[in-house]
Amino acid sequence: MAELVTSPVISRRWRKPPLIRNPWLRWGLLIGALVYLAVAISSVPVDSARIARGLERGARMISGFLQPDFASRWYDIQIGVLESLTMTVVSTVAGVLLSVPVGLGAARNLVPAPIYLVCRSIITISRTFQEVVIAIVFVVMFGFGPLAGVCTLAFATIGFMAKLLAEDIEEIDPAPLEAIRATGAGWLKTVTYAVMPQVSARLVGLSVYRFDINLRESAIVGIVGAGGIGSTLQTTFNRYDYDVAAAILLIIIVLVMTTELISGQIRRRLQ
Amino acid sequence: MSTRAPGIHSAIPTAIFELKGVTVRYGALAALQDVSLRIEAGERVALIGPSGAGKSTLLGVLNGSVAPTGGEVRLLGRDVARLSARALRQVQRQIGTVYQQFNLTPNLSVIHNVNAGHLGRWSLAKAAFSLVIPLERETAARALENVGIADKLYERTSHLSGGQQQRVAIARVLVQDPVAILADEPISSIDPERSREIMTLLRELCDRLNKTLVVSLHALEYAYSHCDRIIGLREGRVLFDLPVGQVTPAMVETLYRIRA
Numbered sequence: 034m035a036e037l038v039t040s041p042v043i044s045r046r047w048r049k050p051p052l053i054r055n056p057w058l059r060w061g062l063l064i065g066a067l068v069y070l071a072v073a074i075s076s077v078p079v080d081s082a083r084i085a086r087g088l089e090r091g092a093r094m095i096s097g098f099l100q101p102d103f104a105s106r107w108y109d110i111q112i113g114v115l116e117s118l119t120m121t122v123v124s125t126v127a128g129v130l131l132s133v134p135v136g137l138g139a140a141r142n143l144v145p146a147p148i149y150l151v152c153r154s155i156i157t158i159s160r161t162f163q164e165v166v167i168a169i170v171f172v173v174m175f176g177f178g179p180l181a182g183v184c185t186l187a188f189a190t191i192g193f194m195a196k197l198l199a200e201d202i203e204e205i206d207p208a209p210l211e212a213i214r215a216t217g218a219g220w221l222k223t224v225t226y227a228v229m230p231q232v233s234a235r236l237v238g239l240s241v242y243r244f245d246i247n248l249r250e251s252a253i254v255g256i257v258g259a260g261g262i263g264s265t266l267q268t269t270f271n272r273y274d275y276d277v278a279a280a281i282l283l284i285i286i287v288l289v290m291t292t293e294l295i296s297g298q299i300r301r302r303l304q
Numbered sequence: 305m306s307t308r309a310p311g312i313h314s315a316i317p318t319a320i321f322e323l324k325g326v327t328v329r330y331g332a333l334a335a336l337q338d339v340s341l342r343i344e345a346g347e348r349v350a351l352i353g354p355s356g357a358g359k360s361t362l363l364g365v366l367n368g369s370v371a372p373t374g375g376e377v378r379l380l381g382r383d384v385a386r387l388s389a390r391a392l393r394q395v396q397r398q399i400g401t402v403y404q405q406f407n408l409t410p411n412l413s414v415i416h417n418v419n420a421g422h423l424g425r426w427s428l429a430k431a432a433f434s435l436v437i438p439l440e441r442e443t444a445a446r447a448l449e450n451v452g453i454a455d456k457l458y459e460r461t462s463h464l465s466g467g468q469q470q471r472v473a474i475a476r477v478l479v480q481d482p483v484a485i486l487a488d489e490p491i492s493s494i495d496p497e498r499s500r501e502i503m504t505l506l507r508e509l510c511d512r513l514n515k516t517l518v519v520s521l522h523a524l525e526y527a528y529s530h531c532d533r534i535i536g537l538r539e540g541r542v543l544f545d546l547p548v549g550q551v552t553p554a555m556v557e558t559l560y561r562i563r564a
Binding site: 208211221 | 423
């Protein structure tokens with residue numbers, strides 16, 4: 034401190050202090066990182082023959098995509114789309130309904146510690162695994178088909194919705210809670226009158242948002258055999274029907290864009 | 305033994321509130337220390353004292369939401385320490401509270417906030433159904449008429465002014481129809497002109513409906529004009545507890561004196 038005051042000449046210009054103070058360590062780490070990078074890149078095997086073959090296949094795929102074929106498998110596509118939509122609706126409704134009690138239980142301001150921990154664990158398990166991983170588990174359990182897909186999406190919905198709902202609940206105004214509790218109302222009635230009204234608009238908004246996530250995911254979980262348009266898509270790839278695959282992809286794009294548009298409208302109106 | 309909560313309608317007059325040596329501690333902090341008092345049916349009591357004196361804690365004890373750390377609390381003649389959670393809720397139905405911040409659910413319409421007064425009696429199914437199609441609309445409308453805002457029944461609560469929200473909170477207490485009304489600084493968040501109206505409303509309703517009133521106040525003039533008895537709290541202790549006429553300016557000065 035004293036030095037700063039007595040010698041104003043030395044530190045007129047401010048310089049950003051280095052992240053690592055020791056220059057040997059600083060430069061050593063930097064050079065080490067560069068050497069590692071060079072070695073790592075050189076160790077990746079690059080097979081020019083394979084790249085050439087891949088490019089050729091890629092060209093075939095692109096030419097197939099340029100002429101999407103909606104007609105030849107129209108029936109399969111229809112069934113796939115319908116199945117995906119059904120999966121989305123059922124899993125969103127079931128997931129949202131189940132996520133409400135889990136979300137309430139995961140709000141620290143509402144429940145005692147044991148219930149809180151149980152509900153938080155459910156959320157953590159659901160959020161740890163990517164949908165595809167969960168789908169594989171359910172396909173093993175229930176076999177191929179949309180049931181596995183519905184279970185996957187519903188399970189993923191619980192984690193997503195319950196976590197966001199719990200966070201919302203933890204931030205509500207506690208004053209009405211205090212007042213309703215003091216009238217002699219029990220826990221459920223207090224939640225119904227003081228908690229849910231404060232989070233319901235967001236709950237609806239999140240549900241709509243989750244609906245379009247579930248539609249998108251329904252195409253992906255289908256690829257591991259959990260039903261829906263994804264399964265149809267997977268079949269066309271296995272048959273090298275790139276023109277049909279292109280048609281399916283276009284349909285997915287249109288579907289997802291449409292639901293996103295609608296859900297965006299709904300959510301904007303809610304706010 | 306009658307099936308009704310004893311003390312409410314029994315022939316022998318029991319105190320509405322009776323505290324003996326009550327202490328409330330939050331960790332190391334003693335919010336109330338050795339407080340003893342008795343409030344009879346029909347009294348109008350003002351609680352005064354500096355911020356942090358324990359007024360809100362005392363009201364919390366009186367409506368059963370704060371459990372004492374020591375001492376004996378009898379609400380409507382029943383010892384709260386011996387009550388099950390359910391029995392305590394039954395006692396709480398008989399005690400209505402009005403708060404400084406109104407404590408209404410902001411995004412519900414007024415009628416639902418007023419109907420929340422029924423929650424101690426209503427079943428969960430009835431309570432939930434009422435949020436879809438409001439029940440007992442006439443009772444709610446009459447309560448709102450009593451507090452002077454009959455036209456606000458279907459308004460969104462957050463759209464009302466502070467004074468109007470406090471009237472909704474009072475209507476909620478009217479619907480609850482308790483034996484005693486507690487008010488925790490009911491006028492501190494309201495502009496001065498509306499304050500007198502709210503205090504007069506509270507007092508008149510208690511007179512007309514024959515309810516006991518305990519109100520904590522920062523504005524001393526209303527303690528003198530609207531109450532019959534004043535309890536002075538300081539640092540968690542009762543400094544004085546006297547009829548309005550016997551409270552001297554010297555006592556009040558001691559109550560609010562900043563500690564040297």
